[in-house]
Amino acid sequence: MPGGRLSQQDRREIADGLAGGLGYAEIARRLERPTSTISREVARNGGAGGYRAEHAHYASASRARRRRTTSAVADVQTGDPRRAYVERFASMMVEGGLPRMASRVLALLYTSDMRTLTAAELVRELRVSPASISKAIGYLEQVGMVHREPDPVRRLQHYVIADDVWLKAWEVSARTNHNWAETAAEGIELLGADTPAGQRLSHMADFFDRLSEDMSGGAGFQDCLSVLAVAQPSLDPSELAAALGWPVERVTDVLEYAAKNSGQDGAEQPASEAAVREA
Structure with missing residues (x-):
């Protein structure tokens, strides 16, 4: 899309266009990009005669990784270990399967002192484009990990982490x-x-x-996760049932399931206490 980063397919079309004798302006028009984007892309990746799509794509990814590493090192050296921690936190989530930008947004929301952050604040803190934030927020909303709240005064959207993130x-x-x-x-x-x-x-x-x-793990395991997500040591089964909108019997069954699978001896303590402490 206009203003976004070039994809691998975009670079293949650039290479095909150059091989076919097209000018930068025509290639840009076909890709719906500024001509300057195409000229810079070609210039830093071998020129019109030496441009190779795969090489350009991997070189771009390598430059991006170096920038992220340099930025994290600079944050530590300039006394901003929190920002470096956010990046490490995000990298851990990426290894777990979340998209990189969505992971960075989630890590920043989770470690912020503020309950909510706006798109402008996310752009400023993560040093990325508004389009990148919009795409990441769209993914996180789709999977239910983040939701938005309108500003009661200004025309802004505030983004909030889901309670069961x-x-x-x-x-x-x-x-x-x-x-x-x-x-x-x-x-x-x-x-x-x-x-x-x-x-x-x-x-x-x-x-x-x-x-x-x-x-x-089947329905029993999913129910167990739901209970333990809201469980606090001070809550008894009836309070947990009220918080979840479930019958007390269902909560009791789940707490017994959790205690049985926690590796602790449920005979020496009530199942609810064992499960909640394990949580």
Whole structure:
């Protein structure tokens, strides 16, 4: 989109355009980009005669990584370890499967002293474009990890972390594993289970099926996560039931499930106390 970063496909079209003798202005028009974006892209990646799409894409990613590393080091050296911590926090979430920019936004919201942040504040703190923030917020809203609240005075949107954000993160990870398994199953059907590729995909499908099942754990496990997400040592089963809008019996069953699977001896203490302390 205009103003966004060039994708790998964009770079392939630039290379094709150059090979076909097109000028920068015509390539820019086809990609709906400023001509200056195309000219800079080509100039820093070998020029019109030496531009290679794959090389340009990997070189761009490498420069971005160096900028992030340099920025984090500079934050520490200039006495801003909090910003460096936000980046480390985000990197951990990226390793867990969340998109990078969404992870950075979530990490900043989670470590901010303010309950909410506006888009302008996110842009300023993360030093990125408004388009990047908009895309990240869209993803986080879609998976239920962030919601927006309108400003009662100004025409602004404030972004707030969902109360059960880590349960949502767990669910996103479980869905990702399920998608991996489904994709592998489609490949097996297409290529044949008795082919070398089909056998590799079969191992992949089995692995991610088991992982997804372990993470989902059935209704009892999902209920357990919901209870432990709001559980506090001072709350008894009736108070937990009121907070969740559930029957007390359902909460009691879940607390017993949690105690049984926590590795503690439930016989020496009430199941609710064991489960809440484990949370």
